Amino acid sequence: MSGVLRIASIPGDGIGREVMPEGLRVLDAASRRFGFQLQITPIEWASCDYYLQHGTMMPADWKTQLADLDALYFGAVGWPATVPDHISLWGSLLKFRREFDQYINLRPVRLFKGVPCPLVDQRGQPRQPGDIDFLVVRENTEGEYTKLGGILFEGTDRELVIQESVFTRLGTDRVLRYAFELAQRRARRHVTLATKSNGIAISMPWWDARADAMQAQFPEVSLDKQHIDILTARFVLQPNRFDVVVASNLFGDILSDLGPACTGTIGLAPSANLNPERRFPSLFEPVHGSAPDIHGRNIANPVAMIWSGALMLDFLGQRAAHDAIVQAIEQVLASGPHTPDLGGTASTTEMGEAIARLVA
Numbered sequence: 001m002s003g004v005l006r007i008a009s010i011p012g013d014g015i016g017r018e019v020m021p022e023g024l025r026v027l028d029a030a031s032r033r034f035g036f037q038l039q040i041t042p043i044e045w046a047s048c049d050y051y052l053q054h055g056t057m058m059p060a061d062w063k064t065q066l067a068d069l070d071a072l073y074f075g076a077v078g079w080p081a082t083v084p085d086h087i088s089l090w091g092s093l094l095k096f097r098r099e100f101d102q103y104i105n106l107r108p109v110r111l112f113k114g115v116p117c118p119l120v121d122q123r124g125q126p127r128q129p130g131d132i133d134f135l136v137v138r139e140n141t142e143g144e145y146t147k148l149g150g151i152l153f154e155g156t157d158r159e160l161v162i163q164e165s166v167f168t169r170l171g172t173d174r175v176l177r178y179a180f181e182l183a184q185r186r187a188r189r190h191v192t193l194a195t196k197s198n199g200i201a202i203s204m205p206w207w208d209a210r211a212d213a214m215q216a217q218f219p220e221v222s223l224d225k226q227h228i229d230i231l232t233a234r235f236v237l238q239p240n241r242f243d244v245v246v247a248s249n250l251f252g253d254i255l256s257d258l259g260p261a262c263t264g265t266i267g268l269a270p271s272a273n274l275n276p277e278r279r280f281p282s283l284f285e286p287v288h289g290s291a292p293d294i295h296g297r298n299i300a301n302p303v304a305m306i307w308s309g310a311l312m313l314d315f316l317g318q319r320a321a322h323d324a325i326v327q328a329i330e331q332v333l334a335s336g337p338h339t340p341d342l343g344g345t346a347s348t349t350e351m352g353e354a355i356a357r358l359v360a
């Protein structure tokens with residue numbers, strides 16, 4: 001990697017276009033303070049507007065345009081009023097994840113000081129920062145997200161729909177290994193596997209067995225396996241139980257919306273879609289989507305976008321810049337300004353500017 005960080009900024013749709021400028025503002029402040037150079041390539045495709053003009057979400061040479069960059073900084077995708085969600089998702093984000101083999105989706109879940117938590121503990125007291133601080137590791141290239149299947153006897157009363165899930169040993173073992181390696185570096189050294197081996201009787205017992213085999217290679221890391229139904233209940237009732245939670249693509253997607261919702265707002269949740277071997281660029285994006293319901297009002301919380309930028313800098317070797325951004329986020333969450341999802345009246349821009357000032 002050269003001394004210059006070459007990054008594509010891909011705002012996408014809806015509030016992705018509103019939080020992206022704040023993410024870039026903070027990255028710019030960090031680059032000035034920590035003395036690294038950023039070369040930002042703005043990308044206007046991978047959006048529903050582009051689809052409406054061209055009939056496709058991305059140009060044919062999208063991969064060539066992006067493959068040599070260091071990272072992709074992505075906003076949000078989807079505008080269901082004009083483009084069906086499965087077209088926009090499969091035409092952009094899922095292509096990035098699969099063709100750049102971003103097989104890890106790392107999604108931190110953390111309760112911050114100053115953010116009212118909707119959860120209470122067994123004594124009815126609000127949860128405190130420190131009670132919720134875990135990582136969701138989502139398998140990101142296979143699983144329940146497939147186009148394998150079909151419809152027979154369509155439109156008749158015999159209509160039959162089949163949708164396959166695909167789990168490979170390669171794909172499952174590499175996400176399990178990543179989760180165990182991560183847990184090994186953390187204080188609690190615990191992995192929870194999201195499973196459903198009582199109902200999904202082939203693939204989930206197989207996941208359980210793969211996790212047991214992986215755990216044998218990490219004797220200092222403990223493992224528990226929880227069915228997805230009780231696991232979601234425990235996210236709400238006992239979030240302090242969790243350290244590293246590893247899950248299939250769909251289970252991980254659901255858990256990584258629920259987790260941040262338990263910390264007050266999904267507007268804080270970042271994610272890193274990683275190709276850990278760095279053969280391809282990794283992608284960093286907020287967990288939230290394009291939120292058409294609040295788009296155009298400049299009220300979206302920019303923290304998920306900004307924190308995703310911090311994860312990107314960390315992955316690209318700028319640990320000090322990452323730490324400074326996270327500290328600035330902590331400070332602004334503790335004392336404002338806050339967007340409406342946090343109970344405040346600040347705009348997206350005001351919150352982004354406040355974080356950028358602290359980073360500068």
Ligand code: GGG
Nearest residue numbers: 075076077285286287288289
């Ligand atoms: N910034 C993330 C985003 O736009 N997500 C839209 C979405 O529906 N994603 C589904 C997924 O992450 O699997």
